[in-house]
Amino acid sequence: MSRARNRKLIKITLVLGVLGFAYWCVVGYTLPVYHYESSDRGMAALEVPWKGLHFDNVQPRFDEYKAATGNSTATLCRTDTRNWTDPHLWWENLTHPRWDLPYIPPSENPNYHYSTNQPANLQSASAHEG
Numbered sequence: 001m002s003r004a005r006n007r008k009l010i011k012i013t014l015v016l017g018v019l020g021f022a023y024w025c026v027v028g029y030t031l032p033v034y035h036y037e038s039s040d041r042g043m044a045a046l047e048v049p050w051k052g053l054h055f056d057n058v059q060p061r062f063d064e065y066k067a068a069t070g071n072s073t074a075t076l077c078r079t080d081t082r083n084w085t086d087p088h089l090w091w092e093n094l095t096h097p098r099w100d101l102p103y104i105p106p107s108e109n110p111n112y113h114y115s116t117n118q119p120a121n122l123q124s125a126s127a128h129e130g
């Protein structure tokens with residue numbers, strides 16, 4: 001192959017690579033949802049940043065759960081792993097405090113409404129959040 005043809009082939013390959021990466025970044029953009037559970041599996045919560053349910057809302061709900069159940073040894077855990085396939089999430093994967101929480105595998109049936117034996121004031125509060 002001639003030198004000019006090699007250069008042209010390299011340029012075409014680079015342009016196609018950049019276009020492919022740009023397409024993947026735009027079309028492959030994910031809207032993440034993060035899941036949390038208490039270590040005793042009595043409480044589960046969602047973080048949906050693009051719907052206004054932020055990480056800042058999860059800890060207070062967990063604190064309410066701990067106070068209502070009197071379980072001071074329970075810890076808040078994440079049930080999601082980091083998504084390294086989406087470049088939009090790389091910075092968040094490295095810096096967000098959610099990743100400091102301990103990981104536990106997700107329950108088959110997470111309790112997003114706590115348990116049926118929780119105090120009435122917590123039951124009505126969780127029913128109105130839905």
